[in-house]
Amino acid sequence: MGPSQALPGLVLLLLLVSSSASVLDDTCKSFGANHKDIGYDYCIKFFQADKGSATADKRGLAVIASKIIKATASSTGKRIAALKASEKDKKVRSGLDDCHDVYSEAVDELDAAVKGVEAGTPQGLKDAVTNLSGAMDAPQTCETGFQELGLQSPLAAEDSEFTREVSVALVITSSL
Ligand SMILES: *[C@@H]1O[C@H](CO)[C@@H](O)[C@H](O)[C@H]1NC(C)=O
Numbered sequence: 001m002g003p004s005q006a007l008p009g010l011v012l013l014l015l016l017v018s019s020s021a022s023v024l025d026d027t028c029k030s031f032g033a034n035h036k037d038i039g040y041d042y043c044i045k046f047f048q049a050d051k052g053s054a055t056a057d058k059r060g061l062a063v064i065a066s067k068i069i070k071a072t073a074s075s076t077g078k079r080i081a082a083l084k085a086s087e088k089d090k091k092v093r094s095g096l097d098d099c100h101d102v103y104s105e106a107v108d109e110l111d112a113a114v115k116g117v118e119a120g121t122p123q124g125l126k127d128a129v130t131n132l133s134g135a136m137d138a139p140q141t142c143e144t145g146f147q148e149l150g151l152q153s154p155l156a157a158e159d160s161e162f163t164r165e166v167s168v169a170l171v172i173t174s175s176l
Contacts (some may be wrong), residue, residue, distance in 0.1 A: 024053050030033055031171050038164050046168055059176055062117045065169035066128070069135065070110035072165055076158050077103040083154060095149050099142035106138040106162075117173060125176050132173055147175045 024047055027125035047053035049071075050064045077100055084096040090125030109131040116128030139159035153159065 003069040010013065024061065027058060027172060031168060035167060035171065038167055042164060043168055046165060058172065059117060059120060062169065062173045062176060063114055065172055066110050066113040066117065066132070069107060069165045069169055070107055070114065072162060073103050073110060073135070075123055077107065079158065080155065091149050092154070094150060095146045095151060098145045099155055102141045103140040106135040109135040113173070117176070125173065128173050132166060132170045136163065136170065139163045
């Protein structure tokens with residue numbers, strides 16, 4: 001096959017690739033424009049955790065986002081349990097306990113968010129936004145708990161990462 005014959009196929013391939021990548025790209029561009037503190041690059045990187053993102057429509061991206069964050073909430077819960085197991089200080093343990101509770105709740109809320117977006121009804125989408133807002137409280141509550149105990153949070157990095165992730169999901173889900 002000569003170059004002149006290969007060209008139409010190549011053009012078609014490029015068209016396919018660019019059209020399927022554009023929902024993700026457009027979504028992250030719009031997110032990045034309105035959330036400069038988090039940004040476009042973060043959004044793209046966040047979605048790389050799920051291969052389906054490249055070909056998903058906007059609702060699909062919202063579902064994927066909540067699923068990714070549910071996995072984060074669940075692994076953060078495991079990390080908190082591990083920290084607690086090796087912690088001798090009673091005050092720190094009580095702070096970790098509270099964080100563990102809120103991240104467990106967040107797992108349920110994210111599960112509910114996935115179901116709401118998948119249902120796709122106006123009520124389902126509205127509930128999903130409520131559930132995501134609930135999940136957004138987890139890192140804040142966790143941080144506030146340590147502040148009130150007069151302790152430096154051992155989960156500061158996890159809490160700020162979780163906040164960023166939920167922001168992405170919340171913005172996309174609210175726009176559906
Ligand atoms: C999700 O939000 C709906 C609507 O507010 C609420 O009824 C439901 O209990 C929430 N689910 C969870 C797991 O928090």
